[in-house]
Amino acid sequence: MDTSPASVVRELYQSSVESYAQMMDSEIELPVYGEILSRLNARISVIDGGLLDSSCGTGHLLELFHKQCAPSxxxxxxxxxxxxxxNARARLGQKASVQAGDMRNLSGFAPTSLSAVLSFFAIHHLGPGEMLPTFEEWSRVLKVGGQIVIGAWEGSGQIDYGESSDVIALRYKTKELSNWLEVAGFKVDRCWVEDVDGFSMDAVYLEGSKL
Ligand SMILES: C[S@@+](CC[C@H](N)C(=O)[O-])C[C@H]1O[C@@H](n2cnc3c(N)ncnc32)[C@H](O)[C@@H]1O
Structure with a gap:
């Protein structure tokens, strides 16, 4: 099954940015975010190069990384x-450079230029045939030893947006995600599944290194 095209996905988030930002104001306080970003910061401490959030939304993760981990x-x-x-630009000011873009095509970033790529709760908008090329694209821009961190909805089948939207988005199994990452040239160093309060779906988190 294919996911909805970018134009439809864009519309979904164009119309929900205020409520999304409000939700993230409290969500970002969950220990999982601080823990993941601290671990990431330790893993990239010996690698220079920027950190890219490939679907930054309202910029809460970048703001937390700047505040808690590495302001420089x-x-x-x-x-x-x-x-x-x-919204992210207003939140982050000079702390980060935020542009419109597509996680599937990072042509604005030079090969082997970055230390880390983040992706939180956005790859459900990619179809199965787009996963491997997207992970390969993230590998292209990372230095050897560079890190990826992914948070995603775990499982299979469509995400249920209820009455609010007919966007088609998909959940993926942990094993499928790790396989694509490995084929794209990453070693999966850590992965775990968690239930998320207030949601009927579990989240999977994967941390990996570019080989
Ligand atoms: C559920 S939000 C998550 C935002 C942020 N990562 C977070 O965790 O707060 C999904 C975000 O992915 C973005 N998105 C969806 N498809 C994308 C794509 N192909 N490239 C870049 N961003 C995309 C949406 O615009 C939206 O801001």
Whole structure:
């Protein structure tokens, strides 16, 4: 099954940016985010190069990384939705460079230039045939030893947006995600599944290194 095209996904987030930002104001306090970013910061401490959030939304993760981990690390964010980009820019100011962009095509970033690529709760908008090329694209821009961190909805089948949207987005199994990452040239160093309060789906988190 294919996911909805970018134009439809963009519309979904264009119209929900305010409520999304409000939700993230409290979500970002969950220990999982701070723990993942601290671990990431330790793993990239010996690697220079910027950190990219490949679907930064409202920029909360970049803000937390800047505040809690490494204020001097160069930070960048891209997002499909111009309204999200505007919201993230207002939040981050000079702390990060945020542009409209597509995680599937990082042509604005030079090969082996980055230390880390983040992706939180956005790859459900990619179809199965887009996963491997996207992970290969992230590998292209990372230095050897560079890190990826992914948070995603775990499982199979469509995400249920209820009455609020008919966007088609998909969950993926942990094993499928790790296989694609390995084929794209990553070693999966850590992965785990967690239930998420207030959601009927589990989240999977994967941390990996570019070989
Ligand atoms: C559920 S939000 C998550 C935002 C942020 N990562 C977070 O965890 O708060 C999904 C985000 O992915 C963005 N997105 C969806 N498809 C994308 C793509 N192909 N490239 C870049 N961003 C995309 C949406 O615009 C939206 O901001």
């Amino acid at each position: 690390r160069e930070l960048a964010g891209i997002d499909l939705s111009p309204a999200m980009v505007e």
